[in-house]
Amino acid sequence: MKRNMGNADRTIRFLIAVLLGVLYYNGTISGTLGIVLVILAVVFFITSFAGFCPLYSPFGISTCKPKNKVE
Template sequence: MKKNMGTADRIIRTILAALFAILYFTNVITGTVGIVLMVLAGVFLLTSLISFCPLYAPFGLRTCATET
């Protein structure tokens, strides 16, 4: 897999994942919406860690500046 996520994209996804987790664990968001947001938070965190977003690949999107 080639890296297709830049630093800003990774930081934004990590912040959103943390925000979703905080909202869920403080019971601000509960039920089905809470579970969906937690799954999304997990996906955001995973894609941030590996610097690759599978949804970007078919469309040829890249948010990183250098070719790796």
């Protein structure tokens, strides 16, 4: 599994996951929408730590900085 997420992308996903978790815990979001957003938060949390987004692969998207090749 090759990383396809840069540091900024990973940080933003992590912050969104934390925000959604806090909003659900406080009761600001609840019901079906709350459950869906918590599941999304879990997915964001996992992908932010793995550095890999499965949805980026089919489209060839990568937010990683290209590695400099030494010649």
